[in-house]
Amino acid sequence: MAAASLNGKRKDTSSFMTQWSGYLGLILQGALVTIELTLMGSVLALIMAFLAGMGRVSRFFIVRAIATAYIEFFRGTSIFVQLFWAYFVLPFAGLSLTPLQAGVLALGLNVGAYAAEVVRGAILSVGREQYEACTALNLGRWQGMRHVILPQALLVMLPTFGNNAIELLKATSVVSLISLADLTFQAQVVRSQTGSTLMPFLSVLIIYFALALIISWRVRTLERRMARGLDGVRV
Amino acid sequence: MPAPIIKVDAISKSFGTFKVLDGLSMQVMPGEKLALIGPSGSGKTTILRILMTLEKIDGGHIQVDGEQLYHMERNGQLLPADERHLARMRQKIGMVFQLFNLFPHKCVIDNVTLAPMLTKGVARAAAEKRAMELLDMVGLADKAKAMPAQLSGGQKQRVAIARALALSPKIMLFDEVTSALDPELVEEVLNVMRKLAAETDMTMLLVTHEMGFAHDFADRVLFFDRGRIVEEGKPDEIFRHPKQERTQSFLKKIIAAGHRV
Numbered sequence: 001m002a003a004a005s006l007n008g009k010r011k012d013t014s015s016f017m018t019q020w021s022g023y024l025g026l027i028l029q030g031a032l033v034t035i036e037l038t039l040m041g042s043v044l045a046l047i048m049a050f051l052a053g054m055g056r057v058s059r060f061f062i063v064r065a066i067a068t069a070y071i072e073f074f075r076g077t078s079i080f081v082q083l084f085w086a087y088f089v090l091p092f093a094g095l096s097l098t099p100l101q102a103g104v105l106a107l108g109l110n111v112g113a114y115a116a117e118v119v120r121g122a123i124l125s126v127g128r129e130q131y132e133a134c135t136a137l138n139l140g141r142w143q144g145m146r147h148v149i150l151p152q153a154l155l156v157m158l159p160t161f162g163n164n165a166i167e168l169l170k171a172t173s174v175v176s177l178i179s180l181a182d183l184t185f186q187a188q189v190v191r192s193q194t195g196s197t198l199m200p201f202l203s204v205l206i207i208y209f210a211l212a213l214i215i216s217w218r219v220r221t222l223e224r225r226m227a228r229g230l231d232g233v234r235v
Numbered sequence: 236m237p238a239p240i241i242k243v244d245a246i247s248k249s250f251g252t253f254k255v256l257d258g259l260s261m262q263v264m265p266g267e268k269l270a271l272i273g274p275s276g277s278g279k280t281t282i283l284r285i286l287m288t289l290e291k292i293d294g295g296h297i298q299v300d301g302e303q304l305y306h307m308e309r310n311g312q313l314l315p316a317d318e319r320h321l322a323r324m325r326q327k328i329g330m331v332f333q334l335f336n337l338f339p340h341k342c343v344i345d346n347v348t349l350a351p352m353l354t355k356g357v358a359r360a361a362a363e364k365r366a367m368e369l370l371d372m373v374g375l376a377d378k379a380k381a382m383p384a385q386l387s388g389g390q391k392q393r394v395a396i397a398r399a400l401a402l403s404p405k406i407m408l409f410d411e412v413t414s415a416l417d418p419e420l421v422e423e424v425l426n427v428m429r430k431l432a433a434e435t436d437m438t439m440l441l442v443t444h445e446m447g448f449a450h451d452f453a454d455r456v457l458f459f460d461r462g463r464i465v466e467e468g469k470p471d472e473i474f475r476h477p478k479q480e481r482t483q484s485f486l487k488k489i490i491a492a493g494h495r496v
Contacts, residue, residue, distance in 0.1 A: 133336035137350035229382035
């Protein structure tokens, strides 16, 4: 619909500025889709990261095996292929997803697999003496994990989670391949309609970069807030 | 004569090929204050860790407060203890570590209240009231809201003692609790332990290199070497008139190193 009215504008060769602001609006719509994908994908990634990361350190072999299989599979196959499976192959199994759902699923599962290793590493980085204090205070395994180990591990995870979120943001561009109108997709649309390459690609470059900066900045704020009081123990 | 509160019977424990405990047996009476001394690697810390269920045993039996620690009696048979049995047995025992092991992300009072609230379902208000009494006892009531990183080593260790006491164990294990402290901070921790000994009838086992304190504090001293108890007796007997040659040479080395006996 928006594209149709823009087409109209293009034909009536009116003011150059009105035309560009219309195209910019198109790109900003794409940015909203990208932000939406990033947020929803990050939530799914976070859930998967904790499930699989904690599964990796489980006492039970079967839980460890499932978590390891998930992580290795999603790290070991390309996000393109995963997205195509989510969008084109799952319907054959009776599960039809919208492009947005397929995008969130593929991104969340893919990045979640990387982040799961971050969760596992952070849990293991908490010193043995903290686990022993939990035993000596008779905390159950889950109680110790929930109240003692995870809160400390979270601080170790945060910087790398920031990296993961930025990776996820950049990976959202693959959804343009299943015709979801994200930032990259809209840039292509504008390019093909105007014939201009510099303007659309420069705008998306700046927007991706700005979004990544916001993520870095948010994570750093969170880190500082969580590290409060721990001075001298952890930075 | 009352029954012993701890009965260790022929415990063996190896780390790889290194035999830390070699058929160790010992008994502790309720309310007794016991000092475990000996060279490093002699197994004195290991037996404390075994009593706290931080290590698995290779063989032998331990009875705590009339019940098997690592075994469960089912239909007259002794089976390996499950997690539930261990959790029940751990309620009787508390431990203070050489490196304090405070929870760095929780303030002092939360360190003390966490376990009572989680393991005994004590309400927050009641847990905090009790925690304040304990912090007062160790002289740190004014530090309740401080984070562990803001405390000195001696203060951290006193918090750790309060934290262990909050679960009201019958037996307290002290594992070299002053070894990591600056010399001028040692005394404040020892004072808390003296107070504890004077005001409660808790059974206390301490592994220590503070021979002077062990002498004044303990009812009985056990000298460990190579996973066995080589000699035991009243502090005066062990420190003034050791019978075994190994005890004598150990004490000589300790005194040469500048420790007061």
